Amino acid sequence: MTDFGAIDALLAGAAKEVPLPSAEERRTLREELNLSRPRLAEVLGVSPSTVAGWESGRDPSGEVREKYAYFLAGARTKLAAETAETAELAEPAEPLTAHIDPATPTAPADPTAPGTTEDPDDVGHLAAPEPCVLCGQPAHHQVAGFPQHLDPAECETAVPRETAEPTAPAAPTPARREPEPSRVDRPARPGRPPRGVPVVPAGRRLKTTDTPDLIGSAVAAALAEHSGDVEAATKALVKRAIPDAMALLDHSRKGGRYDVIAHPWLPDVLRKQSARGADQIWEARPKWARPELPPGEHEVTALDVNGAYLSALKTHLPLGQLEHSTGDHHDRRRAGVHLITPPEWEHDAYLPNPIGSRDEPGPLWVTEPTLRLLLRVSGPAYGLCDPPEIHESWTSGATEGLLEKFRVALKDARDRAIAEDDEVTLDYVKAMYAKFVSTLGESNYNRELYRADWMHLIRAQAFANLWWKAHRAYDQGLMVVRAMGTDEFHVVGDWRAVFDEGRGVTEVKVKDVYSVGAPHPAD
Amino acid sequence: MPERNIEFGKFGARGIRGHEAVARQLDALAGFVTTPVTQRRGLLARLHYLTRSGHARQAARAAGLTVTDRTLKAWLDGRRGPSRKNLELIEKTYRIVRRHNVARYLLARLNREGRGTRVEFHPLNQSQVDRPHHRAVAYRSLNVRHWDRIIEAWAADDATALDDAWITDAVVDLGSEWGQYEYVTTIGFAA
Numbered sequence: 249m250t251d252f253g254a255i256d257a258l259l260a261g262a263a264k265e266v267p268l269p270s271a272e273e274r275r276t277l278r279e280e281l282n283l284s285r286p287r288l289a290e291v292l293g294v295s296p297s298t299v300a301g302w303e304s305g306r307d308p309s310g311e312v313r314e315k316y317a318y319f320l321a322g323a324r325t326k327l328a329a330e331t332a333e334t335a336e337l338a339e340p341a342e343p344l345t346a347h348i349d350p351a352t353p354t355a356p357a358d359p360t361a362p363g364t365t366e367d368p369d370d371v372g373h374l375a376a377p378e379p380c381v382l383c384g385q386p387a388h389h390q391v392a393g394f395p396q397h398l399d400p401a402e403c404e405t406a407v408p409r410e411t412a413e414p415t416a417p418a419a420p421t422p423a424r425r426e427p428e429p430s431r432v433d434r435p436a437r438p439g440r441p442p443r444g445v446p447v448v449p450a451g452r453r454l455k456t457t458d459t460p461d462l463i464g465s466a467v468a469a470a471l472a473e474h475s476g477d478v479e480a481a482t483k484a485l486v487k488r489a490i491p492d493a494m495a496l497l498d499h500s501r502k503g504g505r506y507d508v509i510a511h512p513w514l515p516d517v518l519r520k521q522s523a524r525g526a527d528q529i530w531e532a533r534p535k536w537a538r539p540e541l542p543p544g545e546h547e548v549t550a551l552d553v554n555g556a557y558l559s560a561l562k563t564h565l566p567l568g569q570l571e572h573s574t575g576d577h578h579d580r581r582r583a584g585v586h587l588i589t590p591p592e593w594e595h596d597a598y599l600p601n602p603i604g605s606r607d608e609p610g611p612l613w614v615t616e617p618t619l620r621l622l623l624r625v626s627g628p629a630y631g632l633c634d635p636p637e638i639h640e641s642w643t644s645g646a647t648e649g650l651l652e653k654f655r656v657a658l659k660d661a662r663d664r665a666i667a668e669d670d671e672v673t674l675d676y677v678k679a680m681y682a683k684f685v686s687t688l689g690e691s692n693y694n695r696e697l698y699r700a701d702w703m704h705l706i707r708a709q710a711f712a713n714l715w716w717k718a719h720r721a722y723d724q725g726l727m728v729v730r731a732m733g734t735d736e737f738h739v740v741g742d743w744r745a746v747f748d749e750g751r752g753v754t755e756v757k758v759k760d761v762y763s764v765g766a767p768h769p770a771d
Numbered sequence: 772m773p774e775r776n777i778e779f780g781k782f783g784a785r786g787i788r789g790h791e792a793v794a795r796q797l798d799a800l801a802g803f804v805t806t807p808v809t810q811r812r813g814l815l816a817r818l819h820y821l822t823r824s825g826h827a828r829q830a831a832r833a834a835g836l837t838v839t840d841r842t843l844k845a846w847l848d849g850r851r852g853p854s855r856k857n858l859e860l861i862e863k864t865y866r867i868v869r870r871h872n873v874a875r876y877l878l879a880r881l882n883r884e885g886r887g888t889r890v891e892f893h894p895l896n897q898s899q900v901d902r903p904h905h906r907a908v909a910y911r912s913l914n915v916r917h918w919d920r921i922i923e924a925w926a927a928d929d930a931t932a933l934d935d936a937w938i939t940d941a942v943v944d945l946g947s948e949w950g951q952y953e954y955v956t957t958i959g960f961a962a
Contacts, residue, residue: 509910511796511891511959522805568910569893569956695800695961 266317268307269324275303275744277323285748292316297724300745462496463661463680467673482675489679490687494696496680500653508650510697512569515642517585517613518700520690529585529704532618532711534718534731536600541729545767546740548729550760553717555662555678555753556735557685560710561655564616565702566644574640578623583616583646585701590614591626591634599632599722600731602715611639615701616646617709621716642701655681659753666751710734717756721746729764774950782904786895786954789942790934793958797925800962801873808862811849817865818847830871836864867928874926878918880962887916890941891959892952908951915941915960 268274278288285303289296292315294308302308308316446457466485474480485492501508517528553559564583578586589611593601602621606612614622619636626635658681665673687694688703711734718731726741736759748755779786804820806813821831822843838857845851853861881888894908917940924932942949 507910507912509891509893509959510961511893511957513893513957571898698959698961 265309266314268313268317269320271303271305274320277320277327278303280327281323288319292319297745304742304745462492462499463657463673463677466492467670467676471672478672482672485672485676486679489676489683490694493680493684494694496657497651497654497684500651500657504650504653506567506647506650508697509568510699512699514698514700515570515572517587517642518570518704527700528613529700530604530606530612530614530618531704531708532602532604532614532621533707533733534600534711534714535605536596536732537730538728539597541727541740541765543765545763545765546727546729547761547763548738548740549743549758550730550736550738550762551743551747551756552759553714553735553737553756554751555659555681556710556713557706558655558658558662558681559713559753560685560706561651561658561681562648563705563709564620564646564648565650565705566616566646567650568644570642570644570701572640572642576638578619578638578641579643581645582641582643583705584641584643585613585615585704586619586641586643587611587613587639588619588622588636589639590622590636593633595632599728600715600718602712604711615705615708616643617705617712621712625719663752707734717747774948774953776950776953779954782901783899784895784897784954785899786956788934789892789953789955789958790930790937792955793921793937794925794930794933796958796960797877797922798870800877801870803866803869808858808865814853814858814861815847817861818843821861821865821868822847827868830868831864834864834867834871836860870926870928874922877962878922881918881922881960882916885916887914888918888960888962889913890915891957892942892945893956893959894952895954896956906951911945911952913941913944915944 269277278285285299286296289299292299292312294312298308302316307313447454448457467481470481470485471478474484497508520527566583570584590603590606593603602625603612603614603618619638622633622636624630625632658677661673662677664670665677683693685703685706688697688706689700690698714731714735714737718728718737721737721739721743722728724746726739726743726746728737728739730736730738743756749757751757804813804816806816808814808817820827821836822828828840842851846853890913892911892913894910897905897908920936920940921933924936938949938953942952945952
């Protein structure tokens with residue numbers, strides 16, 4: 249009883265798999281579009297590491313392969329159109345229409361991919377004139393959804409674009425750097441859409457938020473004061489970074505549930521023993537190097553975590569005065585410092601000790617992030633060591649949201665500065681969070697806040713975050729070679745499949761690439 | 772003032788008088804020589820501060836350092852060391868002179884041209900008090916605008932005047948329950 253119909257259906261279904269471009273090209277296509285791996289993975293319904301795998305040689309199959317092919321073909325078409333635009337900018341004598349033909353030879357679209365629709369509608373006529381994304385004058389045509397002039401004579405792109413910031417009207421133009429000619433090969437983003445108006449619900453209606461952009465206005469004012477001298481403005485801004493950070497912190501706590509308590513009573517363990525001495529807290533700064541490598545030559549990549557202290561501002565911070573307690577018990581709603589006996593660490597050959605490189609044995613005072621890290625890796629999910637033994641604690645009710653608005657404001661300003669290539673804001677933001685963290689304790693440069701406990705907790709959180717990065721590399725099959733300082737770890741292997749490269753706080757940047765070990769003796 | 776505590780600590784509450792906490796914080800802000808006077812380094816630092824100029828010598832004399840210039844020179848050269856009584860005198864004089872010198876600048880920073888300084892009141896410690904006697908005493912903060920009398924009393928090292936100035940210029944503004952903050956764990960402010 250053979251069902252020939254079913255066989256026919258099977259044969260029809262088993263069509264040849266959609267061909268995909270090479271692995272490097274897949275990656276290039278995604279990066280050219282400024283799309284992050286997690287973003288693409290979310291849309292395709294797979295995990296970011298799967299996408300990373302596809303971009304390093306593996307091939308998807310089945311339905312998701314078709315989706316991926318569709319994305320790649322679409323990306324290629326879009327890039328071809330954008331390259332045509334930039335080419336048109338470079339040589340304005342040529343007519344634009346010749347380039348925006350989707351069948352450009354520069355990007356042979358895959359005919360089997362379902363994404364290559366031959367749409368001549370890329371160029372459309374606008375009923376109402378809209379401002380051209382290139383020159384700002386009213387234009388009657390749009391290309392790929394962006395209104396612009398088709399005739400370069402109409403478009404006055406030759407004059408430098410003076411896009412005044414809506415929030416920083418006083419900013420003179422030198423702050424906005426024109427894209428360097430060396431970066432022309434990357435498709436310039438055709439016109440940034442204007443920043444949205446932030447709104448909040450007010451009663452039954454909406455109203456615009458009356459949150460002044462403190463960072464933006466400070467940068468604009470400094471630039472105006474120094475008449476556009478970037479270096480002088482940066483210097484002036486960095487100089488006033490600490491009071492500005494405190495003002496931003498005050499501002500971010502407006503309407504908050506908890507007060508920032510700046511001068512609490514601190515226990516003796518948090519007090520400096522002498523003027524130049526340290527207190528008794530162990531921050532668990534990693535300083536670890538793998539004892540030995542497998543034979544052969546290895547290419548080591550030194551990776552750097554971006555904005556480590558900025559990310560570490562999100563940690564469980566004790567709110568009020570620290571209270572003493574004894575006994576081996578950890579309350580997740582409280583945070584502070586704990587006297588613990590750390591567990592034995594048997595994985596020193598391939599993973600750093602979460603407690604850092606501690607020379608002396610015995611109990612030590614650690615902070616909340618270190619304790620939470622130890623509790624987590626000793627838990628059933630990881631089981632890397634025994635749980636630490638807590639002897640006594642100085643804790644207070646804690647929240648993770650205390651510095652959250654402050655952190656987000658700084659992070660947004662940083663992201664914006666990176667996107668706009670605005671070095672002044674970037675340096676200013678960096679000085680703000682770095683100096684905020686370093687003067688949080690008993691510093692004479694910042695007397696507004698005497699929270700030695702917070703300083704230790706934030707630093708320890710940065711180190712814990714670094715440990716997790718190292719663990720992730722190890723977990724994904726890379727060889728972790730070093731973990732040191734606040735934000736640096738060295739790996740061997742294809743780290744691009746694990747971490748995203750870039751300047752965002754979730755990404756890593758390459759500090760150095762070096763090779764270690766002797767090559768195999770030639771036979 | 773009826774809100775003043777009569778028998779503080781009867782049920783086990785612990786804390787210090789508000790004005791003592793303020794004096795401590797002001798001392799911390801003024802910044803004294805940290806090396807003790809019993810060490811040669813600390814002694815020399817204090818003596819140099821007190822004999823830096825004619826004006827400084829005069830201030831030291833006015834503050835009670837009634838030794839001859841000959842003795843001072845001998846101390847500075849190390850030919851002789853001060854007796855224990857004189858060591859105490861040097862320490863006391865040094866603190867008075869230093870406070871007096873710093874007061875002007877501290878006052879300007881605390882008043883901030885009328886904007887004042889935010890002060891934190893950390894309530895007394897009730898951990899040793901029986902449950903039925905516990906009272907809800909919360910952390911409070913307050914902007915203090917007039918520091919003149921407080922600083923004046925602190926510079927003069929006058930505990931009674933400082934207590935009076937602190938209560939009438941700052942603590943009373945906490946409201947009708949200000950008596951709960953007559954004794955505190957610490958008082959925090961920046962300058």
